[in-house]
Amino acid sequence: MESSALPSEFMPILRQALQAPAQPSLKNVSLHAMEEFSPEDSKRFKPIIDGIHFNMRFILSYQLVLIGLLLVFTVIHWGGRLRAWRRRRRQYSKKCQEQRKSPARSLLEREGAVAVESRSPGSSSSSCTLEGDATPPHKALEEEQDEQTPLLLKTQPMKLSTRRRLLTSKIKACLTYQPRPIPIINKTLPSNGSSLAIIAFLGLQIFYLFFKTPLSLSMLFVSADRASILFIANLPLLYLFAAKNQPIKVLTGYSYESLNIIHRRLGEVMCLLALLHSVGMTGVWYTLLRYAGITLVHFLLIKMILLGIGAFVAYELIYLTSLGSFRQRWYELFLASHVVLQVVALVLVWFHHPRSRIYVGVALAIFLIDRLAYRMSSKLTTLRASLDIQRDKKTVILHATLPLITHRNLLRTLFGKQDVTKGWKTTEHIFLTVPSLARKHIIQAHPFTIASPAPSAGDQEASLELIIRAQDGFSGDLVRYAKAHDSVAVRLDGPYGFQSAVQMLQDSDHAVIVAGGSGVAVAWPLVWSILETESSKDPEDGAKKTNKKGVMFLWIVREQSHLSWLGNEKLKELENRGVVLVIPPPTAACGHPDLERIVGDWITCFDERSKIGIVASGPDGMNRTVRNTCASLIEQGRNVSVEIEKFGW
Known part of the structure; x- marks a missing residue:
């Protein structure tokens, strides 16, 4: 906008810019919409109109x-x-070939003593004898490879490959590595x-916010418009990351728990965009409209501006109530306000401007x-559960026996209930x-990891x-x-989650699982799942209750x-397995x-060529220590993968 443009001429162009259709230039705008402007005035305001049109095209x-x-x-x-x-197919084929070539040796492996040094509660030793009384497991593996591995695989790698x-x-x-x-x-x-x-995602936001965005005061309206249009373009993504049922999990392997951190960061970015838009529009009033006699009160009471202020306040309240300090102290208020404010904010944005409605x-x-069509109709289960107070008087075990629906067909799988009875x-x-x-707990839903092993195929309950x-x-x-x-x-909504940790351990040669406190709700079913999977691969080993994978807990x-x-019975059962x-x-x-x-001692007990999977679930400090220990071992060349299962958010 040229500096000679009169402030009194800005109000009509402001209305026109906010309602501008996606036209490539001002010449395509209908004449009755621009009837208040002379050809000379139109040229002065053309950069603003073109800037609005560019924003609308660029955001696509x-x-x-x-x-x-x-x-x-x-x-x-x-x-x-x-x-x-x-990789699993190759391992299975190799195992079958070894059994066919040397049935006597396979029999000795199954019948031979597999001495597992289990740790009783209270022990702090970290010895890792898994097979035999004195020979470390990696030596046994090396001996086996010396007999079975082709000589070509023993050639020394090239220095370039090593580097x-x-x-x-x-x-x-x-x-x-995870910083402190x-x-x-x-x-x-x-x-x-x-x-x-x-950071890369934030960089994408910064690029779309500032690319070809004029930063002069005369084009302040275009800058404020860019912030607003990037805000509304992120709305579907924000709600998609927060949804419990989403296609992203199937496509990418990332469940909504994993995407929750991006959901939070995106919410913070959108609150900043809303702030920039609000400050920009206030700057438009201050630099132009107030000289035309438009007071601040008059400006704020314009219907469109008033709806925008309401949406801005709603989203800022969502951000403030989502902060960790607020969420941990008043979790129930966080849950209720999060749902109500989201609906209110969406309605206000809808009426704030027609361009945002899609x-x-x-x-x-x-x-x-x-929230409604899927979770309320197909994920909810109501039942009666027993409550067992533990000896510390601060923990309760909620237990329920569920009859399982075993008969399935294609229609029931696609359109039937997908709750815990499945x-x-x-x-x-x-x-x-x-x-x-x-009364306040009627509409509240609190997340808890299922602490019991998953049912097997064919189970009736x-x-x-x-x-x-x-x-x-709630918990108190x-x-x-x-x-x-x-x-x-009780009313149960779920189950939810993704088995990335399970898949990682199943793809590994050895499994290490670390739990802290109530993180055992994740660890116990995970240990049991690995044992059952190994038993199903080799029924004879399952009957002998051996630990071929080398599971450490x-x-x-x-x-x-x-x-x-x-309880001692379950812990003893792990030792027996x-x-x-x-x-x-x-x-x-x-x-x-x-x-x-x-x-570190556990991992170094395994063969250097083995793939080791580690899962940790507990307080943040424990998780960070496990992750950074794995990072140091990875730097040394060990084939280690680590997953952190947070049991609270």
């Missing part, structure tokens, strides 16, 4: 970029699954790999399909509602257990209720009484164990 490429990224991650995920499948592997190991270790929390504010940071992905419609459809998978979770606790630790709000009310009642009617508890969450079980002394009495030493 953003959707194409998102689709392209989705395709890339889909190819990466399914390519990895294909490679893992081929490449070292460089690859260093890069992977750097991406795996930010000082003072104690903000937990993700791994470097996750941080780089988030994006708002898609976002609202995602929200309603996920069973669940390892590491999946449900949302628990207990209406009888109080299943045992579902939840470990619930008393804190403020439930523990107090359990002290006077031995059962309660470390459980760190705060108090000795917490061992009752599983050959699991190396270590439960250090309670941290409340003896402090935290040396996790880095225990996990």
Whole structure:
């Protein structure tokens, strides 16, 4: 806009710009819309109109970029699954060939002593003898490879190949490493790999915010418009990342729990975009409209501006109530406000400007399909569950026996109920509602990992257990209720989740599982799942209850009484199945164990060429220690993969 443009002429062009159709230039705008302007005035305002039109065209490429990224991650995920499948097939074929070539040797392996040094509760030793009394397992593997492996595989790798592997190991270790929390504010940071992905996503937002965006005061309206149109373009993505039922999980392997961190960062970016849009439009009033006699009150009371202010306040409140400090202290208020404010904000944005309605419609459809059409109709189950107060008086075990629906056909699979009566998978979770606790709990749903092993194919019924630790709000009310009642009617929403950790351990030669406190709700079903999978591969080994995979399980508890969450019978069952079980002394009495030493010693017991999968579930500090221990081993060239299962958010 030229500096000679009169402020009084800006109000009509403001109305025209906000309602401008997607035309390439001003000459295509209808005459009656521009009847207030002379040809000379039209030339002065043409840059603003063209800037609005460019914003509308340019934002369409953003959707194409998102689709392209989705395709890339889909190819990466399914390519990895294909490679893992081929690797398992090669291992199975090799095993079959060995059994055919040397049946006597295979028989000796099955009948020979497999001495597993299991750890009784309270032991802190990290010895890793898995086979035999004195010979480390990796030596046995080397001897076997000396007899069976072709000589060509023993050729020394080239120096260039070695340098490449070292460089690859260093890069992977750097991406795996998790920095310490930010000082003072104690903000937990993700791994470097996750941080780089988030930074790249934020860079994409910055590019679309500033590309060919005029930054002069005369074009302030165009800059504010770019912020608003990027905001509404992100609306469907924001609600898609928050949806419990979404196609992204199937395509890329990332469940909504994994995408939750991007959902939060995107929400923060959108709040910033809304702020920039609001500040920009206020700047338009200050630099132009107030000289035309338009007061600030008059400007704010314009219907369109008033609706925009309401949407801005709603989304800022969503952000403030989503902060970790608020969410942990007033979780129930966070749940209720999150749902109500989202609906209110979408309605206000819908009426704020017609240009946003297609994006708002898609976002609202995602929200309603996920919350109502899918979760309410096909994921809900109501039943009665028993309540068992543990010895620490601060933990309750919720138990329910479910009859399973075993008869399935294509129509029921596609359109029938998909709740827990169809069973669940390892590491999946449900949302628990207990209406009888109080009125406020009728509409609240709290996530809990299913702490019991997943039912097997053909089971007629299943045992579902939840470990619930008393804190403020819902969990505290439930523990107090359990002290006077031995059962309660509950509503279960789920199951939800993805088995990336299970798949990683199944694709590994050895499995190490670390749990801290109630993180055992993830670890116990995971250990059992690995044992059952190995048994199903070789029925004779399953009957002998051996530990061919070399499963190691470390459980760190705060108090000795917490061992009752599983009980001595279940722990003894793990020992009988050959699991190396270590439960250090309670941290409340003896402090935290040396996790880095225990996990490091375990991993170094395995053959250097073995693929080792590690899963940790517990407090953030424990998870970070396990992840960084793995990062140091990866840097040394060990083939280690690590997954962190957070049991709270």
